[in-house]
Amino acid sequence: MASSATASSATATTAANLELAGHDEEQIRLMEERCIVLDNDDNYLRDGSKKECHLMTNINDGLLHRAFSCFLFDPESGKLLLQRRAVEKITFPNMWTNTCCSHPLAIKSELEEPEQIGVRRAAQRKLDHELGIPASQVPLDDFQYLTRIHYLAPSDGLWGEHEIDYILFITAKVTLDPSPNEVCATKWVTPDELKSLMNDLDPSAFTPWFKLIASKFLFPWWDQLLNRAKTVSRQVDTLAGSKTEQVTVYDAKSLNDLKDEEIHRMFRLANHPSHTQSLSPQTADSISRSIMFFRSTFAAAALVSAATLAAADYDPANMPAKTDPSHGQIGYNDCISRYGASNAKSLCQNVYINSVKDFCLWGPRFTAEIGDQEGEVVAYCMKSGYGTRLIPSGTIKGVQFVKTPSFVQVTGNCDCTKIKLSNGDQGGELDPHGATGAGNPVGGVVFTRAFSGDGSFQQIHEWSNFMAHDEFSFRACIGPNAKKFCPHIYDLARSEWNHPGRYESGIFENCDATEGKFPGVYHGHRWHQGDGPAPPAHKAGRTSNCKQFKGIKQTRSRGTPTLLRGALFGKAK
Known part of the structure; x- marks a missing residue:
C-alpha cells in the first residue's frame, strides 16, 4: 500500500497535470525543463522537472532548487529595467518583477559553480529568451554576482517557489524584443520611481522574491552603483563634425567588493519543519529568527480600477463551487x-x-x-x-x-x-x-x-x-x-x-x-502612506x-x- 505522502504526491501531480492542460503550450513545455535540486546549503543533489520543483506538495516536503534574479541597469542613466510577467506564465503571472528571473538548468554548462559561471550562463540565455537581448550585449564577464537568498513563496494553492536565488547585477546598453509569451510589459525606472510604483500599486502586483530583494538589498546596492559613477570621454558625431564629450557611466563590476558568500534565509521556518533536517543548529536558529513578508516594505494596498469580483450579486443560497x-x-x-x-x-x-x-x-x-x-x-x-x-x-x-x-x-x-x-x-x-x-x-x-x-x-x-x-x-x-x-x-x-x-x-x-x-x-x-508620519x-x-x-x-x-x-x-x- 502506498504511503500517505506518496498518495498525496500522486494526487498533486494529477491535479497539476489537469491544471496545466488549460495553459499555453509553450509554458507547459517549459515545465519539463530540468532544474537543479539542492540541499539547504546549496549543494547539488539531483535534477528535477520544473513542474516537480514548483508543486507546493513537494515544496512543503522541503524540495529546493536553484534560481537567479538578474537586475539590468542602463550604464548612462542608472535606471533599472523591470518586466511584467506574461499572463501565460503558470507561476506569478501578470506581476512586475526584476529584469529577468529564472533557473539554471541541470546541464553541464549551467551546473558549473566556480565564479557562478553556470548561473551567469543561465542569465545570459534567459535574457535572450525572455527579452530578446543578444548575448553579445550582455557578456558573461559583465555580470556581477552579489549574494544568495533562500526564500519560499506560494503562488496559488497548487504552485509556488522554494529557491536559493543568486542575485546578479549587470550594466549594459541593450535592445529589447520581448517574447509576448514571457513578458507583457517593460519599464525603466529610477530608485524613486520604483519606490513610488511599489507604493502606488497593490503588493500583489509584484513577485515575492522581488519584494524581498527590494526590502533589504536592492536600494543600498543601487545607491552604491550610482555613487561609484565614472566620467569617461567619448567621440560624438555632430553636423559640425566629431567632438569629444564627457559622459557619466555606471558599472556593475564596481560593486565587486560588496559581494558575499552567505545564503540569506528569508522565510519563517516554523511553517516548514522539514527544512531543518540538513541544517546546523546555528543555521536553523538563524532561519527561525528570519521573517518572510510577502508584502513589500514599500507597498501599500492600492485602490485599483480593475474589475472587482463578480459584476452581479451572488445569492448565498445558490452559490457556485468557486467564484474565482x-x-x-x-x-x-x-x-x-x-x-x-x-x-x-x-x-x-x-x-x-x-x-x-x-x-x-x-x-x-x-x-x-x-x-x-x-x-x-x-x-x-x-x-x-x-x-x-x-x-x-x-x-x-x-x-x-x-x-x-x-x-x-x-x-x-x-x-x-x-x-x-x-x-x-x-x-x-x-x-x-x-x-x-x-x-x-x-x-x-x-x-x-x-x-x-x-x-x-x-x-x-x-x-x-x-x-x-x-x-x-x-x-x-x-x-x-x-x-x-x-x-x-x-x-x-x-x-x-x-x-x-x-x-x-x-x-x-x-x-x-x-x-x-x-x-x-x-x-x-x-x-x-509615505507622506510622512500617519496623522491621528x-x-x-x-x-x-x-x-x-x-x-x-x-x-x-x-x-x-x-x-x-x-x-x-x-x-x-
Whole structure:
C-alpha cells in the first residue's frame, strides 16, 4: 500500500497535470525543463522537472532548487529595467518583477559553480529568451554576482517557489524584443520611481522574491552603483563634425567588493519543519529568527480600477463551487451544501456581517502570519448555518457592531490565535481588490442582511478586514461613498486607524451610528502612506440606540433554513 505522502504526491501531480492542460503550450513545455535540486546549503543533489520543483506538495516536503534574479541597469542613466510577467506564465503571472528571473538548468554548462559561471550562463540565455537581448550585449564577464537568498513563496494553492536565488547585477546598453509569451510589459525606472510604483500599486502586483530583494538589498546596492559613477570621454558625431564629450557611466563590476558568500534565509521556518533536517543548529536558529513578508516594505494596498469580483450579486443560497477559479482560489463558496451547517475543516470563503452576535472574520487555514496567507484565508463565524468554521468560545473578548447609512462594522479585542493567527502577529489587511481584482482572499464574498429590512441578504462589494492576534475590525460599505469609507490603501495602519470604534474587552453591543469622516482625508486632502508620519485616527461616528449584552456565544443563524433549502434544493421561494 502506498504511503500517505506518496498518495498525496500522486494526487498533486494529477491535479497539476489537469491544471496545466488549460495553459499555453509553450509554458507547459517549459515545465519539463530540468532544474537543479539542492540541499539547504546549496549543494547539488539531483535534477528535477520544473513542474516537480514548483508543486507546493513537494515544496512543503522541503524540495529546493536553484534560481537567479538578474537586475539590468542602463550604464548612462542608472535606471533599472523591470518586466511584467506574461499572463501565460503558470507561476506569478501578470506581476512586475526584476529584469529577468529564472533557473539554471541541470546541464553541464549551467551546473558549473566556480565564479557562478553556470548561473551567469543561465542569465545570459534567459535574457535572450525572455527579452530578446543578444548575448553579445550582455557578456558573461559583465555580470556581477552579489549574494544568495533562500526564500519560499506560494503562488496559488497548487504552485509556488522554494529557491536559493543568486542575485546578479549587470550594466549594459541593450535592445529589447520581448517574447509576448514571457513578458507583457517593460519599464525603466529610477530608485524613486520604483519606490513610488511599489507604493502606488497593490503588493500583489509584484513577485515575492522581488519584494524581498527590494526590502533589504536592492536600494543600498543601487545607491552604491550610482555613487561609484565614472566620467569617461567619448567621440560624438555632430553636423559640425566629431567632438569629444564627457559622459557619466555606471558599472556593475564596481560593486565587486560588496559581494558575499552567505545564503540569506528569508522565510519563517516554523511553517516548514522539514527544512531543518540538513541544517546546523546555528543555521536553523538563524532561519527561525528570519521573517518572510510577502508584502513589500514599500507597498501599500492600492485602490485599483480593475474589475472587482463578480459584476452581479451572488445569492448565498445558490452559490457556485468557486467564484474565482481562474485566479487560483483555494476555497469554496457553495459552503452549506459542501460542509453542512459548519465544519472545523471548512474552506468556505463567504463572510456574513449582521450583528454583534452574528458576524464572521477571515483567518488562516493553519497557524500562520495573516500577511503570509492573505490570498488563502477562510471564514470563521460566530453562528453555524453558513458552512464555515466556527469562532471558538473565548476568542472574542469584546465587540461592538454598528450600522450606519453607509456601512456595517464590527470592532473588538480577541485572542485570535484561536482562529489560527500566529501569536504576536501585528496584523494585515484583507480586501476585495488586488492587481488583478481577485482580492484577498481570492474568491472571498461578503454578505449582510442589515440593510434589507426584510432579513434577506445582499452582497457587499467594498469591504476591508484588519486582523491581528489581539484585535480585529471588519467594515462592509454600500452606497455612493462606499470606496471612500472602505479604502484599501492603508494596510500599514491598524484596525483602530482604519475603522474607529470600540476596542474594549467586556463590551458587547449593537448600535446605530453616523459614519464619521472618510479614513485618511484631512481638511479635504487625502493623506497617503509615505507622506510622512500617519496623522491621528478620526473619531468614531456618534452612536445611538445601543443595546448591550453580557457576552456572545455560538448559535445557529436564523437564516439557516432558507440557506440550507436553497443550497440543497435550489433557489428559495
